[in-house]
């Protein structure tokens with residue numbers, strides 16, 4: 001029993017270490033410029049952000065006046081299990097509040113930022129963090145991937161606007177897919193392919209071949225399948241996906257257990273097919289809710305994974321062209 005719990009702790013420790021990577025300012029800027037109008041007079045909360053390393057805090061404090069923010073809050077998580085993994089310099093969780101530049105130099109000076117201690121460890125699920133969440137209009141951060149489901153559920157429960165980073169594969173989680181299907185969650189604008197570079201702490205377990213150390217000794221990893229997830233609208237979301245192929249039964253066979261054609265590449269969706277169509281999850285990168293309806297995910301009529309000629313393709317989303 002004791003052994004099992006120490007294994008669980010060790011596993012948790014590993015996961016925690018792996019969650020410790022920091023978003024680059026350029027990635028934040030590239031996404032945030034599509035939402036400027038959403039931020040006027042709003043309280044922004046970054047709830048997984050140590051302000052000393054978080055570029056989210058940096059971005060919002062330096063762009064406070066430009067965006068017309070009302071308040072910026074950041075909470076910093078400090079895992080109390082310090083002997084198992086200690087990536088943080090300080091062992092006390094704090095939160096910060098910034099209400100804009102006071103001395104006219106357009107820069108968030110240290111004395112303008114209110115630093116307050118937290119009783120607990122700054123976990124986004126703690127009552128203290130929830131009280132701060134309640135004050136917020138918009139939550140923007142890169143939360144721990146290992147808690148993504150719980151993290152999104154909390155944002156929905158408290159009815160918040162949000163813009164967060166996650167992994168493409170989380171769309172395959174039941175609860176997340178449900179939100180996407182009901183148009184309560186969609187991908188952001190700027191990341192739709194490839195991988196992204198994140199800075200990591202000194203002791204990050206570097207296993208990936210895709211890691212780098214810069215001339216100053218900072219470590220970076222490249223992470224695949226990163227996406228922004230949001231419930232804030234932006235104009236480009238309503239651009240139609242341009243289609244050019246026509247339907248033929250030979251090129252587009254149907255599933256054995258569902259009345260839909262299978263399409264392996266989003267760009268090959270036939271322009272003229274009226275019925276249900278199975279597409280890869282990367283279709284969501286091009287999804288315009290006025291052009292397509294999302295019908296369901298993954299399963300056929302028998303509630304088993306979609307099968308075509310006896311074989312299951314990787315996850316498929318069933319869609320329907322609304323304009324036909």
Ligand SMILES: C[S@@+](CC[C@H](N)C(=O)[O-])C[C@H]1O[C@@H](n2cnc3c(N)ncnc32)[C@H](O)[C@@H]1O
Pocket residue numbers: 019020021022023047048049050053054055056077122123124125141142143144145147
């Ligand atoms: C992927 S990192 C991103 C950090 C920062 N938001 C950024 O983008 O640079 C996720 C962060 O969440 C923190 N974290 C892990 N578990 C947490 C929890 N339960 N509550 C709040 N923050 C947590 C980690 O310490 C880590 O710094």
